Amino acid sequence: MSTNTPSEDHKPAVEPLYEASKRIFAKKAQGQFRNFKWVVLWVTLGIYFGLPWLRWDRGEFAPDQGILLDLAGRRFYFFPIEIWPQEFYYVAGLLLMAGFGLFLITSAVGRAWCGYTCPQTVWVDLFIAVERFFQGDRNARMKLDKAPMSGNKFMRLAATHATWILMSFLTGLGWIMYFGNAPSVLVKFFTGELPFVAYGTVLVLTLTTYGFGGLMREQVCIYMCPWPRIQAAMLDEDSLVVTYNDWRGEPRTRGAKKAAAAGLPVGDCVDCDACVAVCPMGIDIREGQQLGCITCALCIDACDQVMDKVGKERGLIAYATLSEYQSNMDMATNNGRTGIQPQNVRDPDGKFKDRIRHFNWKVIFRPRSLLYMGAWSAVGLGMLVVLLNRDRxxxxxxxxxxxxxxxxxxxxxxxxxxxxxxxxxxxxxxxxxxxxxxxxxxxxxxxxxxxxxxxxxxxxxxxxxxxxxxxxxxxxxxxxxxxxxxxxxxxxxxxxxxxxxxxxxxxxxxxx
Ligand code: SF4
Ligand code: SF4
Incomplete structure (x- = not known):
């Protein structure tokens, strides 16, 4: 007989305020989305580091840097456009356009910004590639992490962190190029001729890039960035999100052939955890939509490779809208009257009646997206008209x-x-x-x-x-x-x- 009082028996477990951070050893993914992410990564890095070096001839009386934030002269140069302080409303217009653009992308393709172009994602991707270069892929990194300190481990860790710090420093250095003539800023930086604030800026950016990209990584997205919370209000049942199609995946089974031979129900998921292993956020997408999922689609690549190997259709994890998912789920469960019966969702030829793997333009051209597109275009057009007619x-x-x-x-x-x-x-x-x-x-x-x-x-x-x-x-x-x-x-x-x-x-x- 229990000697505890009833109140002790039913004492609720105390939830910790913060989950302890777990180290994530993301495996290298391969596939169409990974390739696309590499392209986006190099393009965005190229833009960031390359823009200040582009020249634009404005005659002998103005700087010839394409993009320049001339704080001393209180001017912003953007190729043929020169913005004076009293014309700051253009910057407000650009911010509005960026906001509507983000709303549009989120309503159409979910957190594509987070998954592909957000600086945090791009730099973390780069830092993970460096980590992989010096320490090996997932299994090797996990083994190294558990191993006691040795000369080999020290050298690998030191090389990783030194490269991260160097990349962070270059990031900071790249930033100050936007505030002066890039070639002379570069020379003056190393000859000690820049004002103190320039060195301070590079130091702060080096530390934050190293901290956010190398050490904190997914913690920044989950705990520091407000966007995951805001975007929840942008998504609806017709927004594309990375989805595990449990209507065909469950019951997930290891040793599916044996289970099928024994007459047990078998879903398409072979429970290999490949989707979890590649996830840079450490998420198991099979547990449903999660705040931490940045929709980078690497789990789609991993699962598609597994489906190829086991001879099943791709798309067990796929970009899908909630309404598509729900209609497939309704079909698979006879509108909730039965458990999941994947055969209900198959065509006579055995293929899934799955619409989600074919891109549907309706996802983008729907009222909500058109509204954001209209607002974005209206601000852009308004700015263009004002720009073309402004007084000089x-x-x-x-x-x-x-x-x-x-x-x-x-x-x-x-x-x-x-x-x-x-x-x-x-x-x-x-x-x-x-x-x-x-x-x-x-x-x-x-x-x-x-x-x-x-x-x-x-x-x-x-x-x-x-x-x-x-x-x-x-x-x-x-x-x-x-x-x-x-x-x-x-x-x-x-x-x-x-x-x-x-x-x-x-x-x-x-x-x-
Ligand atoms: S669950 Fe998939 S899409 Fe989401 S962050 Fe992980 S790998 Fe990327
Ligand atoms: S990769 Fe695909 S098959 Fe493997 S566990 Fe994930 S969902 Fe299941």
């Missing part, structure tokens, strides 16, 4: 505050202004400055002679604001008001580009 000449006028006006000895009234002409083109220009709306006004700019009438031709430097002190004078008896509106006009006479600023002329009259 700007005028800013500040009226003198004290005094508001000056009464000259001859009775004329003078107002003073500080004018900034902003030339956003990467070449010098001559801008004609004039006033409009005060017919008898005379404009005067210290140190510059008028060009014709009351206009002044102002040479402005490329990519710079030119500040001028300007005086506008009205003859005696003309300024009988407290304030009158008029316009300053800045115009590039060669291309006709204009910028107009509404200003006020103050006089000694009474307010209207």
């Amino acid at each position: 000449l700007d005028l800013n006028v500040v009226h003198d505050r004290n005094p508001q006006y000056v009464m000259e000895s001859d009775g004329s009234v003078r107002n003073g202004y500080t004018i900034r002409i902003l030339n956003m083109e990467p070449q010098p220009r001559t801008i004609r400055l004039s006033v409009e709306g005060l017919p008898s006004a005379a404009m005067k700019i210290n140190g510059i002679a008028p060009t014709e009438g009351q206009s002044y031709d102002i040479p402005v430097k490329p990519d710079e604001a030119t500040a001028l002190k300007v005086f506008v004078t009205l003859p005696k008896g003309q300024a009988n008001w407290a304030s009158e509106e008029f316009h300053f006009i800045a115009e590039d006479m060669t291309i006709g580009e204009r910028s107009v600023y509404k200003a006020a002329f103050n006089g000694p009259g009474v307010k209207k």
Whole structure:
């Protein structure tokens, strides 16, 4: 008889807050998705490291780096596009597009971003390849992990970590190339001529890349990244996710031939665990959809190879939508009235009536995806229209505050202004400055002679604001008001580009 009290008998087990991290020794996968992942990996790495070295001729007055974040000059250069700080809304637009793009991809093909292009995935993939190079594939790595420290083990571990640190350092170095002329940044980095912040950035990125890609790996995806949680809201029953088709796999059986000969029900899964062995997240996809699954599809490759070996159809693990999976499951179980009977899902020729292995465009072209596509295109088109029509000449006028006006000895009234002409083109220009709306006004700019009438031709430097002190004078008896509106006009006479600023002329009259 138990001596425990009832409350002790039914005491719930205390769940630990954090699961202890388990080392994952992912096996090398082979197949179409693995090949595709290699292509994506080299393309994304090529883009990251290569972009700052691409040149773009902007003339002699602007940098020739294709993509440049010029923090000192407060400019962002993207090939022919130059973004000024006041045009930051373009960056907001790009972020919006990235957001809608991510929603679109998730709603159509699940976590494809996580599985193929996320930097964490790409770098972890690379780091695992390095680990495999120095320590061998899964079994060899597991054996090495269990073995006591020896010269051989030390050398293999040291080589792995040294290569990881070198790759992390190159990642950090690659990042600062975006913030200056890449060739000179590279030289100056090693000659100690860069500012402290550049070395600090490289150090932080080296440490985080090594930590995230080499040491923490799947922990980053599971515990640190918010995207797995957010994406759950994006998926629906028509989103593609990596799925174990248990309607044909169960009951999973080792020694299937013997079991079948004994008349036992046998599913297609031979319980070889190949799908688990290749998973970089340490997941058994046969347990169903999981937060940790990044849909890298390596388990599909592994299982397809097994199916080839045992002479069964591929696709036991496949990209599938929940609705396709459910309809197959309903068929296999006679709408839930029986256990799984895979023969229900087979055609007379013995093949599965399985639609999931044929790509269905409806998965992408459905209302939710079209909505995201529409939003993405609308933001993109809007940005393009604004970009093509944006001003490259700007005028800013500040009226003198004290005094508001000056009464000259001859009775004329003078107002003073500080004018900034902003030339956003990467070449010098001559801008004609004039006033409009005060017919008898005379404009005067210290140190510059008028060009014709009351206009002044102002040479402005490329990519710079030119500040001028300007005086506008009205003859005696003309300024009988407290304030009158008029316009300053800045115009590039060669291309006709204009910028107009509404200003006020103050006089000694009474307010209207
Ligand atoms: S379960 Fe499959 S798709 Fe998901 S992370 Fe593992 S290998 Fe990739
Ligand atoms: S690889 Fe395929 S056959 Fe092997 S355990 Fe995984 S699902 Fe079953």
